[in-house]
Amino acid sequence: MLIFLIEELGEGTSLLRTVKKGDSIKLYGPYGNSFNTDVDEVALVGGGVGIAPMYYLAKKIKEKNPQAKVSLYIGLNGETQIDKLFLNLKNLGLDVKVKFGGYITDIIEFEKHKLVYACGPDPMMEKVALICKDKNIKSYVSLDKRMACGVGACLGCTVKTKNRNKRCCKDGPIFLGSDVYE
Ligand code: FES
Numbered sequence: 001m002l003i004f005l006i007e008e009l010g011e012g013t014s015l016l017r018t019v020k021k022g023d024s025i026k027l028y029g030p031y032g033n034s035f036n037t038d039v040d041e042v043a044l045v046g047g048g049v050g051i052a053p054m055y056y057l058a059k060k061i062k063e064k065n066p067q068a069k070v071s072l073y074i075g076l077n078g079e080t081q082i083d084k085l086f087l088n089l090k091n092l093g094l095d096v097k098v099k100f101g102g103y104i105t106d107i108i109e110f111e112k113h114k115l116v117y118a119c120g121p122d123p124m125m126e127k128v129a130l131i132c133k134d135k136n137i138k139s140y141v142s143l144d145k146r147m148a149c150g151v152g153a154c155l156g157c158t159v160k161t162k163n164r165n166k167r168c169c170k171d172g173p174i175f176l177g178s179d180v181y182e
Contacts, residue, residue, distance in 0.1 A: 004016070004052075005049055005051075005052035006049075007048070007049045031150055031151060031170065032170060032171070032173050032174075033171070033172060033173070034174060035117050035140060035142070035174055037057065037060045037061045037064050038064060039061060039068060039115060040068055040069065041068065041069040041070075041114060041115065042061065042068070042069075042070055042113070042115045042117060043070075043071045043072075043109075043110075043112070043113040043115070043116045044057060044058055044070060044071070044073065044116075044117050044118075045073045045104060045108060045116060045117065045118040045119070045120070045124075045128050046073070046075070046118075046120055047074075047075040047104055047118075047119075047120025047121050047124040048075070048076065048121055049120075050118070050119035050120030050124075050142070050144075051074050051076070051119075051120075053119050053142060054072060054074070054119060057117065058070050058072055058092060058094055059092060062092050062093065062094075066093070069095075070092075070093075070094045070095070071094070071095040071097070071109070071112070071113065072094045072095065072096045072097070073098075073104055073107060073108050074096065074097070074099070075099050075104030076098065076099070076100055076101075077100070077101055103124075103127065104120075104124060105127050105128060105131060108128070108131075110131060110132070110135050110137060111135070113137055114137060114138065115137070115138050115139075116128060116132050116137055116138070116139040116140070116177075117139070117140050117142075118139060118140070118141045118142070118177070119141070119142035119144075122143075125141040125142075125143075125177070125181075126181045128141070129177025129178065129180065129181040130177075130181055132177055133177065133178045133181070138176075138177075139176070139178070140175065140176060141174070141177045141180060141181075142172075142173050142174050143159055143168050143172050143173045143174075143175060143180070145157040145158075145159065145168040145169075145173075147168065147169050150169045151169065152169060152170030152171075155167065159171075159175065159180065160180075161175060161179045161180055162178070162180075163179070
């Protein structure tokens with residue numbers, strides 16, 4: 001079974017919301033890079049729609065290394081209903097913590113981690129990355145930019161990094177937190 005979590009933000013996502021069972025759609029990709037799943041210990045931080053990749057990522061890490069220590073921090077606004085699917089994450093042997101409203105950074109036990117992966121709203125990822133930098137923890141963020149071509153041709157998704165401008169779709173979307181946020 002393939003599940004998509006879609007936030008309706010523009011024409012493309014509105015159209016996707018109209019897709020019904022039995023309709024056919026064409027998918028291209030995957031494009032760009034991805035989080036490294038070959039890890040022994042990691043904290044995954046997902047906010048809003050950013051929890052969707054974290055769910056998949058946690059599963060992939062555990063498939064590769066069932067002994068891996070994976071802590072999952074989920075941030076949601078007060079009204080969001082958390083699906084059973086995500087509560088089932090505990091069955092994967094993850095340490096799951098959920099925060100409704102406020103700052104997810106309030107519940108992250110940074111001192112326990114050497115590696116943090118984050119996906120969610122930009123202010124959340126910035127805060128996570130800056131705290132990690134301050135505490136000497138390596139962090140990676142999955143940036144969410146408006147994309148037109150998706151294959152590195154239009155430069156519409158440019159990201160300023162420490163060294164040079166990069167394309168979110170082709171060079172990312174995963175970047176070292178300390179390269180993007182200062
Ligand atoms: S969306 Fe066109 S270069 Fe990234």
